[in-house]
Amino acid sequence: MGITLAVIATLAIAVPTAIISSIAPPKHARVLTPAVLPVIPKAVMPPVEPVSLAAITPDDARAINATVPFTAAPVPAAKPFRLTDAPLGSLRAIDCLATAVLYEAGDDPIGQRAVAQVVLNRVRHPAFPKTICGVVFQGSERRTGCQFTFACDGALIRHSWNDAAWDRARAVAREALSGKVFAKVGYATHYHTDWVVPYWSASLDKVSAVGTHLFFRWTGWWGTPPAFNRQIASEEPAIGQLARFSPVHSIGLYPFASQLAATRAERLAALLAAAYAGPGPIAGDDNAFLVTIDRDADPEGLPRLAEAGCGDRPYCKYMVWAERYALPTALPLDPSQVATMAFSYLRDRSRGFEKALWNCDQFPRADRKQCMKVQTFVPGAQLADRESKGPVTPSPVGEKITRASAANPLPEASAIPPQKPVPTPPTP
Structure with missing residues (x-):
């Protein structure tokens, strides 16, 4: 009897693993399955790994992603986030968040709100930087390892959005920084499109899908609401990559007002007034x-x-x-x-x-x-x-x-x- 139960238990593990393996992409693609999810204890800070994708085709990626089930645990909505920075810090935060939602979700307000919620969740989590701009541009000082690929792949130099799209993204950012919550993603801190497979994806809890994006949170205590209680920093850094789009990110990087060329000073004054959302x-x-x-x-x-x-x-x-x-x-x-x-x-x-x-x-x-x-x-x-x-x-x-x-x-x-x-x- 004992031998029979042991055989059944072995088959219960081996058969699903074999099925997943049969769907899996070529051997060079590393894929983690739900059976090996690590749970990081509260005493250990979870690592924030650089984005690294398995070298597989989009169709293979979708097949693999479909095998990872959504968590059966509750997905509570995040608490409202209200930025209380001074005007300059608020403007910088708005433009950093607007850049993230626009380059990550395109000109799609639903996708933008989901991305914005992930950024806010990260700011509140002790594993990430303490500012909006710090989270968005984390890792941008390196050639690889950005948390958001647009921050280090040259996208900001190669491409810019039209004024109407930029204004819509800034409106989404202002709403998110003024307490509007996108409940569907809960306390997700990670996401990816369904046509790629990051190496970390199967090590996290899959909480929801919004369009073609899949959203994840850490397993165990680090993915629960009490983990998101960190006091954020009061000042936002100036981001050099945004200086050509956002005048508030040129302040502190370049000489101000009296030392600027007249045309640039006038443009700065006009854009500051137009952008101000106090x-x-x-x-x-x-x-x-x-x-x-x-x-x-x-x-x-x-x-x-x-x-x-x-x-x-x-x-x-x-x-x-x-x-x-x-x-x-x-x-x-x-x-x-x-x-x-x-x-x-x-x-x-x-x-x-x-x-x-x-x-x-x-x-x-x-x-x-x-x-x-x-x-x-x-x-x-x-x-x-x-x-x-x-x-x-x-x-x-x-x-x-x-x-x-x-x-x-x-x-x-x-x-x-x-x-x-x-x-x-x-x-x-």
């Missing part, structure tokens, strides 16, 4: 923006960011802080929030008024007229009353003036005629 207006006031920036951001670019954020609004207030902890979430502002403001921009086209001012303690200016004035503050009990009256008169304290209100920080109280009160946002 935060929307605050709740309750479509004309007011509260924004945080990187403390190392170039102060010369702030007016362009403000103008791009305000768009074509005839009236707009754009207020910037360089410290994330100091960023207000609503109006009115309290005195400490006004005092820590790094930059302010006010536009009121009905009065022909437009002005940008810097906090010169944070961003020194050669022209002191561009500096915010020193302020005095009104006790909280009187603040609401002042907010309803628009601009206020200079305080009795010598050269110091008080802004029109903490909720409506004007560049200078005397810049707007007192007979036309400046609109203030409703109290949230």
